[in-house]
Amino acid sequence: MIQFKNVTKKYHDGTLALKGINLEIKAGELITLIGPSGCGKTTTMKMINRLAEPTSGQILVDGQDISTLNPVELRRNIGYVIQQIGLFPHMRIKENVAIVPKLKKISRDVYEKRVDELLDMVGLDPAQYRDRYPAELSGGQQQRIGVIRALAAEPSIILMDEPFSALDPISREQLQDELVRLQEEVKKTIVFVSHDMDEALKIADRIVLMKEGEVVQFDTPDRIIRRPKNDFVRHFIGGNRLNESEQLTVEDVMITNPVTVFLSRGLAHGAKLMKQHRVNSLLVTDRYRHLKGIVTREMLEERYHQEDLSLQQIMKSDVVSVAVGTMVTEAVEVMKQHGLSNLPVVNENGQLAGLVTNSSLVDALLKQI
Ligand code: ADP
Ligand code: MG
Secondary structure, three states: OEEEEEEEEEOOOOOEEEEEEEEEEOOOOEEEEEOOOOOOHHHHHHHHOOOOOOOEEEEEEOOEEHHHOOHHHHHHOEEEEEOOOOOOOOOOHHHHHOHHHHHOOOOHHHHHHHHHHHHHHOOOOHHHHOOOOHHHOOHHHHHHHHHHHHHHOOOOEEEEEOOOOOOOHHHHHHHHHHHHHHHHHHOOEEEEEEOOHHHHHHHOOEEEEEEOOEEEEEEOHHHHHHOOOOHHHHHHHHHHHHHHHHHOEHHHHOEOOOOEEEOOOEHHHHHHHHHHHOOOEEEEEOOOOEEEEEEEHHHHHHHOOOOOOEHHHHOEOOOOOEEOOOEHHHHHHHHHHHOOOEEEEEOOOOEEEEEEEHHHHHHHHHHOO
């Protein structure tokens, strides 16, 4: 939906801000641009609504080269939220929110209703807030208005440049939560600039990590944590986060109720369990909870036509597992080495203690933030 093709930017004073950026942002994604100050995040973002023009290269929105579009028209269809809020102090909240809808000649009934809906959406009672002036709101409330103003004209793209960075930590957290919830409801394409990796890991579907005018890694938070492309990324994710996770053991991150099944059960039972619990593999145990094997969906499907087989007969019995007390970093290493998306944890008696999964790992890492 938004494509950057070999985009460079050289400012008039000779600063080479972007050195050939290629990006493909899908519709409905929340993308975070992140990197050290001066790496080109704002420049990249401003090119999407033509507040900055590329020196070379192309930017396409829905396949259309935006250099051929009227910039004013383009901007009306792209929401924009910046750190300094930018609410008009002499206008009431309802007027601030309705600026673009008015410019677009949307009828008054429609946009007034919309303003109330949006206020509701961010937890501000319309009756109480719509007629106030910006100065009568807290910083966090004003920034909420900034966000809903960007949504008011129903743009398909919203650009946000460090929108929450001036807020106190609690308001920032709340607004991040609200943004993610809002995104689930409205499904806009959101490009969000941040210099805060914690924020990016929390809210982004995918993260664009930039350095000195180049994209270093464009990946999901999960993969950025797991497979940092180089030392710069590793460093940027936060030495401290890695150090903290070095202290963690698998018990801190595993789920303790993975789906298990007895050795002697049949294939149909296994299939039913997978369906019921929405999993793609089952851990096979004996009655003493000793881990004996693993059965995947593919293994089941392959042999399903053979009736009267037990799971024991089709399972993979040399399961890679780790012991209770194993460091998380080591467990991640094992998963990487064997290409596993989950890893059973067993106690000293060989009994199943839990399962480390991709999502349990990320949840645990994010909880530490
Ligand atoms: P970021 O948002 O990542 O901090 P910017 O995109 O604002 O970075 O800036 C990237 C580089 O371009 C920096 O070196 C910055 O000083 C420079 N730059 C930004 N805007 C201008 C401008 N209008 N004129 C000249 N140089 C600029
Ligand atoms: Mg910036």
